[in-house]
Amino acid sequence: MTSLGNIIKTTDINADDIKAAEFKKRFMLRMVIVLTGGMFLDGYILGIVGPVTGKMTAELAISPFWEGLIAAGALFGILIGAPLGGWAGDKFGRKPLFMLDMALFLLTSVMQLFVGTMQFFVDSPMQLFLVRLLMGIAIGAEYSVGWPLMSEFAPARLRGRLMGLTLIAWYAGFMIAFIVGSLLNEYTDLGWRMILGTSTLIAIALFIGRLGMPESPRWLWNQGRAEQARVIADRYLESSDDAADMEHEGKNQKGSFGTLFSSRYWRATLFVSGFWFCAVTPYFAIATFADSVLQKYGLSGGLAGGIGLSMVALAGSVIAVLLIEKCGRRTLTVPPQWIATVPLAVLGLWAGAPPIIVLILFLIFSFFNAIYNTLTSIYPGEVFPTEIRGIGTGFAAAVSRVGAGVGTFLMPWSMTNLGASATMLIAAAIAALGAALSQWLAPETRGKSLSETAAGFSH
Secondary structure: OHHHHHHHHHHHHHHHHHHHHHHHHHHHHHHHHHHHHHHHHHHHHHHOOHHHHHHHHHHHOOOHHHHHHHHHHHHHHHHHHHHHHHHHHHHHOHHHHHHHHHHHHHHHHHHHHHOOOOOOOOOHHHHHHHHHHHHHHHHHHHHHHHHHHHHHHOOOOOHHHHHHHHHHHHHHHHHHHHHHHHHHHHHOOOOHHHHHOOHHHHHHHHHHHHOOOOOOHHHHHHOOOHHHHHHHHHHHOOOHHHHHHHOOOOOOOOOOHHHHHOOOOHHHHHHHHHHHHHHHHHHHHHHHOHHHHHHHOOOOOHHHHHHHHHHHHHHHHHHHHHHHHHHOOHHHOHHHHHHHHHHHHHHHHOOOOOHHHHHHHHHHHHHHHHHHHHHHHOHHHHHOOHHHHHHHHHHHHHHHHHHHHHHHHHHHHHHHHOOHHHHHHHHHHHHHHHHHHHHHHOOOOOOOOHHHHHHHHHO
16 A cells, blocks of 8 residues: 555656646746747837838928938837836846836837827927837837846756747848738738838737736845745746756845946946947848848849848848857857958949849848847847846847947938948948957857856956
């Protein structure tokens, strides 16, 4: 009887373990969906504006100044939302910000439907710019909470791959927005407001999907709430090693913006911010105005050109995610940046290049840029410790969007006044600067626990 009782007891324990493991897998799948969904929405919002720019410009009598400002509005909004969201996420927790930023996404998506009819603004271009600015604030907050949350819940063996998935989602969102926007603009009678407002459906689904998500156990531990942290870690974290690693971190560690520039963390701040800045600035400027850029080189541009650039970028990001845990972070960061610099330099120096060569060079740049751009979704969550993971990610996102926003704003002016060759040489110089910075500072964090990766720059 005793033997039979032990067998029954062991069977019950095994059954409970199996149920717990299945629960953790379902939770991680849900976490991946709602976080990658947020990045998909980010890309969608930024990508949908390109195909309807012509209609907006005609109906609202938008000048070239306002055209660039509206296109860059969401990027400038990130300058506010990313550092503010990072500060709030570190101070008040990941969970509240996780819901608030999606609520703002939902509100601003609906507001796009009424641009030009809201009488409390001076004129329509200003209305659209302010709506896009608010969307950028939501995007910035998403960066500041999404990647820290993913890094704090993902198992170490899959952390790079799962975090990289968020950028695949971003590229997919940008590409699908370009396709949807172009098709709806070309083949339906929907106005540009309705086309921009299609993001509302995505925002509703994600808001519902995020209801009931738990707080980060690492954030709770950092706040000194050890028992709550252990309960959530035991219930949701797949690996017991990750739960144990959480307890290697200090309690009641307070971070601030000043901490980012301390002797211990200034290298991490410089690397992540500078690398991200140089990675996204050329891409945003070229991708947002793919149609007009390609036309300057004698190509038809349009749907095929824009989708081609986006599809190649998506392929590059997928390859990076597939290789990230095999090749490591540094291998996918440094060499691709040097390679991506070359086609931009050739475009700048070879003014009379045949159109097919121009297209091939743009596609090469887009592919390799996407490979190292994928690392911008991984490094911030790894190299900053829990107490400044949100602030560090938010600050780096803000710095990167200074470049992306200014680049997007100035691209129409630069192509018109400086010419395509000079514009491409400037883009090549930015890419080369990022490559040199990464050659100097990019760390290798593959397979390490978060406490190890966050300590890497402090030794």
